[in-house]
Amino acid sequence: MEWEVVIGLEIHAQLATRSKIFSAASTAYGAEPNTQACAVDLGLPGVLPVLNGRVVRMAAKFGLATHSSVARRSVFARKNYFYPDLPKGYQISQFELPIVHDGYLDIDMPDGETRRIGITRAHLEEDAGKSLHEDFQGETGIDLNRAGTPLLEIVSEPDMRSAAEAVAYMKKIHALVRYLEICDGNMQEGSFRCDANVSVRPKGQEAFGTRAEIKNINSFRFVERAINYEVERQIEVIEGGGEVVQETRLYDADRDETRSMRSKEEANDYRYFPDPDLLPVELDQAFIDEVEKELPELPDAKRERFMQDFGLSRSDATALTGSRELADYFEQTVAAAGGEGKLCANWVMGEVAGVLNKEGREISASPVSPELLGGMLQRINDGTISGKIAKQVFEAMWNGEGSADDIIEKKGLRQITDSGAIEKIIREVLDASPKQIEQYRAGQEKLLGFFVGQVMKATQGKANPGEVNKLLKKMLAD
Amino acid sequence: MFQKSIPELARGLREGEFSSEELTRGFLDRIGRFDEKLNCVITLTDSAALEAARVADARLKNGDATLLTGIPFLHKDIFCTDGVRTSCGSRMLDNFAAPYDATVTVRLQDAGAVMLGKTNMDEFAMGSSNETSFYGPVKNPWDLQCVPGGSSGGSAAAVAARLAPLATGTDTGGSIRQPAALCGVTGIKPTYGRVSRYGMIAFASSLDQAGPFAASAQDAACMLEVMAGFDPRDSTSIDQPVDAYAGMLDADLSGLTIGLPKEYFGAGLDAGVGAAVQAAIEAYKKLGAQVKEISLPNTSLAVPAYYVVAPAECSSNLSRMDGVRFGYRCEEPKDLEDLYVRSRGEGFGDEVKRRILVGTYALSAGYYDAYYLKAQQVRRLIRDDFVQAFREVDIIMGPTTPGPAFRLGERCDDPVTMYLSDIYTIAVNLAGLPGMSIPAGMVDGLPVGLQLIGDYFAEGRLLNAAHRYQQVTDWHTRLPPGFE
Numbered sequence: 010m011e012w013e014v015v016i017g018l019e020i021h022a023q024l025a026t027r028s029k030i031f032s033a034a035s036t037a038y039g040a041e042p043n044t045q046a047c048a049v050d051l052g053l054p055g056v057l058p059v060l061n062g063r064v065v066r067m068a069a070k071f072g073l074a075t076h077s078s079v080a081r082r083s084v085f086a087r088k089n090y091f092y093p094d095l096p097k098g099y100q101i102s103q104f105e106l107p108i109v110h111d112g113y114l115d116i117d118m119p120d121g122e123t124r125r126i127g128i129t130r131a132h133l134e135e136d137a138g139k140s141l142h143e144d145f146q147g148e149t150g151i152d153l154n155r156a157g158t159p160l161l162e163i164v165s166e167p168d169m170r171s172a173a174e175a176v177a178y179m180k181k182i183h184a185l186v187r188y189l190e191i192c193d194g195n196m197q198e199g200s201f202r203c204d205a206n207v208s209v210r211p212k213g214q215e216a217f218g219t220r221a222e223i224k225n226i227n228s229f230r231f232v233e234r235a236i237n238y239e240v241e242r243q244i245e246v247i248e249g250g251g252e253v254v255q256e257t258r259l260y261d262a263d264r265d266e267t268r269s270m271r272s273k274e275e276a277n278d279y280r281y282f283p284d285p286d287l288l289p290v291e292l293d294q295a296f297i298d299e300v301e302k303e304l305p306e307l308p309d310a311k312r313e314r315f316m317q318d319f320g321l322s323r324s325d326a327t328a329l330t331g332s333r334e335l336a337d338y339f340e341q342t343v344a345a346a347g348g349e350g351k352l353c354a355n356w357v358m359g360e361v362a363g364v365l366n367k368e369g370r371e372i373s374a375s376p377v378s379p380e381l382l383g384g385m386l387q388r389i390n391d392g393t394i395s396g397k398i399a400k401q402v403f404e405a406m407w408n409g410e411g412s413a414d415d416i417i418e419k420k421g422l423r424q425i426t427d428s429g430a431i432e433k434i435i436r437e438v439l440d441a442s443p444k445q446i447e448q449y450r451a452g453q454e455k456l457l458g459f460f461v462g463q464v465m466k467a468t469q470g471k472a473n474p475g476e477v478n479k480l481l482k483k484m485l486a487d
Numbered sequence: 488m489f490q491k492s493i494p495e496l497a498r499g500l501r502e503g504e505f506s507s508e509e510l511t512r513g514f515l516d517r518i519g520r521f522d523e524k525l526n527c528v529i530t531l532t533d534s535a536a537l538e539a540a541r542v543a544d545a546r547l548k549n550g551d552a553t554l555l556t557g558i559p560f561l562h563k564d565i566f567c568t569d570g571v572r573t574s575c576g577s578r579m580l581d582n583f584a585a586p587y588d589a590t591v592t593v594r595l596q597d598a599g600a601v602m603l604g605k606t607n608m609d610e611f612a613m614g615s616s617n618e619t620s621f622y623g624p625v626k627n628p629w630d631l632q633c634v635p636g637g638s639s640g641g642s643a644a645a646v647a648a649r650l651a652p653l654a655t656g657t658d659t660g661g662s663i664r665q666p667a668a669l670c671g672v673t674g675i676k677p678t679y680g681r682v683s684r685y686g687m688i689a690f691a692s693s694l695d696q697a698g699p700f701a702a703s704a705q706d707a708a709c710m711l712e713v714m715a716g717f718d719p720r721d722s723t724s725i726d727q728p729v730d731a732y733a734g735m736l737d738a739d740l741s742g743l744t745i746g747l748p749k750e751y752f753g754a755g756l757d758a759g760v761g762a763a764v765q766a767a768i769e770a771y772k773k774l775g776a777q778v779k780e781i782s783l784p785n786t787s788l789a790v791p792a793y794y795v796v797a798p799a800e801c802s803s804n805l806s807r808m809d810g811v812r813f814g815y816r817c818e819e820p821k822d823l824e825d826l827y828v829r830s831r832g833e834g835f836g837d838e839v840k841r842r843i844l845v846g847t848y849a850l851s852a853g854y855y856d857a858y859y860l861k862a863q864q865v866r867r868l869i870r871d872d873f874v875q876a877f878r879e880v881d882i883i884m885g886p887t888t889p890g891p892a893f894r895l896g897e898r899c900d901d902p903v904t905m906y907l908s909d910i911y912t913i914a915v916n917l918a919g920l921p922g923m924s925i926p927a928g929m930v931d932g933l934p935v936g937l938q939l940i941g942d943y944f945a946e947g948r949l950l951n952a953a954h955r956y957q958q959v960t961d962w963h964t965r966l967p968p969g970f971e
């Protein structure tokens with residue numbers, strides 16, 4: 010039987026605020042346990058939450074960027090359950106009335122197809138603390154630094170049909186929240202993670218199969234692997250005559266498998282109700298207009314502009330707009346180079362990306378700034394250096410040897426364009442190769458390459474290749 | 488000295504007639520003499536009080552004193568006090584010394600008021616008789632066989648016996664007004680949002696509101712002015728200036744329209760209480776007020792709606808008492824489940840458990856719409872009743888309670904009868920209105936309370952009406968026998 014996979018994602022993006030969603034404690038990562046948890050975060054008797062206004066603005070930005078409705082009225086609710094790292098015995102979240110709902114995002118698949126993924130809702134909530142099971146010999150330590158960290162939970166429609174689509178969607182959301190500067194996207198630190206709802210159904214069947222929810226996946230690679238594993242598992246269960254049970258599963262990256270955490274029967278009744286300690290969040294059109302004005306250019310619009318303004322292909326433009334930092338780097342390079350978008354794109358996606366990748370660095374940590382790179386590309390453009398020499402110059406710039414002009418000067422890499430000087434060198438090469446001249450003149454025209462090579466060798470690659478070709482042909486014909 | 492009003496005490500302190508230290512010692516002596524009988528105080532903070540009194544004396548000398556500087560008060564044990572046990576009347580928090588001060592605590596401290604100690608109360612403010620306290624019941628000073636009312640029974644009884652000139656209370660369904668009525672003192676529950684709830688241990692967040700107990704409306708006005716005000720740490724507190732209540736007390740009552748809801752004078756009302764309330768209304772007529780019968784048609788729905796909303800909120804609010812970070816923890820828990828079950832099972836008393844169970848049920852999947860949502864709808868109807876009424880009248884009056892203080896133990900096994908002692912007070916909380924109880928007579932040696940209900944933020948009007956009544960009556964000046 011042919012199976013169809015159905016996937017929906019719940020992405021948790023930690024909002025990049027300095028203080029927590031309901032208290033003034035810092036959200037900085039990596040502090041000593043329980044040093045960033047105030048009375049409110051500890052859930053002491055008598056404390057009350059006060060909403061951090063920044064998170065509302067951030068959520069509204071996300072809503073506007075995903076063609077969603079930003080609710081004029083949204084309500085915080087309590088999700089009640091007991092767990093030691095949940096200090097109040099309830100998590101403040103949004104339930105019936107989320108701040109963002111009914112939007113979508115278009116994703117580009119490698120085969121060139123575009124898929125539209127529905128966004129059901131995005132709601133604000135607080136994160137829980139952490140239980141530390143190691144280092145305490147049979148006991149559990151609780152670190153409440155993370156308790157009260159603001160999260161935006163972005164819930165998609167079950168619109169994805171493969172693990173690859175799920176990853177593409179997750180990557181696009183990841184890029185988007187960083188464009189919007191509402192989340193740092195740091196997956197190692199847990200700032201961006203997701204739960205995947207996965208089910209399978211016979212191809213052509215309309216009704217969904219029973220789904221399993223895979224919790225807390227914190228890398229793109231793991232999302233792909235976890236979903237693929239889970240799909241295979243479910244198909245095996247069904248084809249083996251069994252039934253998939255609705256349950257929560259955990260992905261174990263070390264073993265590359267998903268394991269059951271709890272079944273539907275064991276699931277909590279969260280007893281949601283509106284939090285009486287917080288007022289409904291009421292937004293007016295003026296606020297929404299204001300946020301709209303603050304929106305940066307979004308990836309899709311930027312891609313269109315790059316194609317339009319710089320004559321880039323769709324795939325180049327997509328790659329360059331994959332992150333805001335990369336897109337900015339590219340645009341700054343173009344500015345410094347005084348145009349030549351295509352050349353800039355080739356360099357940014359080629360040499361720059363290649364070395365960064367090899368060294369495991371982010372574009373923001375590139376030792377070659379867009380100004381340096383653009384300066385060098387200008388020298389290619391004006392004929393000072395050839396593309397080949399430029400690679401040498403780039404390497405020197407990467408090693409901190411200064412600007413392209415400095416390096417060209419210091420290393421004497423200036424291209425020889427003076428035809429008199431080139432003629433002189435050609436003459437010397439021709440004088441040293443009488444036999445080859447004879448063969449060439451006898452009809453072996455491919456020997457032209459040999460002469461070019463000799464000239465370039467004699468000039469250490471600095472002769473202008475076009476000029477060399479032209480002059481050579483002329484002189485050999487004489 | 489212990490029978491002086493707040494303005495008189497403030498004048499005495501300023502004129503050097505007595506120092507705050509002397510005043511404080513005087514009230515500490517009274518606590519020492521009488522509290523064994525009454526059980527009003529859970530934690531006495533005598534040495535801190537004397538220290539605070541000396542600081543107040545210095546302030547008085549420097550001339551930067553407020554009206555309350557140097558004046559002693561007792562603090563309901565529901566307000567967090569930095570470094571001092573805040574038990575909320577529960578075994579669960581018997582070992583809990585709050586590491587911070589409630590906003591109300593800070594405001595009173597900043598004004599220079601001197602805290603003598605923390606008062607007894609029904610466990611987590613759940614009760615109408617003070618019998619659910621882990622620290623034992625409080626006795627009514629008018630009759631030691633009777634309850635003082637609840638949940639702020641310790642504060643009400645303490646002011647009645649003049650163990651302190653002032654005390655704080657909280658009112659979720661009548662917990663200031665009902666004990667004020669039963670103990671013969673003045674108590675006011677302000678408009679929801681008028682006093683900060685920060686640091687006040689939550690029972691039912693959408694209903695809880697703090698207010699003062701005092702011997703008179705004038706004294707209550709002095710204390711409320713200090714307690715009230717916007718607090719950025721409480722999202723439900725309201726950013727609106729506080730009226731100068733003490734300055735509004737003397738306004739003339741002629742032209743005032745008093746509404747008498749017919750639902751508050753029907754079956755179930757004790758005849759003696761009814762007669763006392765009628766006599767009070769007559770006094771108001773003499774003061775120039777007009778009286779109009781009104782109807783609050785949804786009154787009978789208030790108690791059932793309240794007993795869904797309040798338990799629902801409390802079931803969630805009390806989840807933090809889990810034995811993990813503070814408070815009571817059972818001995819030798821064998822695993823996490825056991826830790827939760829036994830810590831909460833042993834730490835909470837029966838009434839608290841009953842309400843947690845009821846509230847948990849009301850919020851459960853499949854029942855939420857039928858109970859919680861329905862109760863919230865009823866709440867809107869009740870609010871609309873009042874809004875409608877205040878289009879016609881300025882103040883609503885009636886009995887605070889259906890009867891005078893009942894005997895200890897009498898209603899312990901009958902929660903529904905117990906819940907009905909708040910039948911006239913609960914609707915006010917559901918609507919978020921200010922309400923007040925003042926002494927207005929005696930029935931068989933026990934005080935009767937007159938309830939005054941005002942429109943939103945009409946505390947000044949209520950205190951004014953109460954004060955004018957107290958100018959022409961002396962119920963509020965009477966002292967229970969044996970407490971001279």
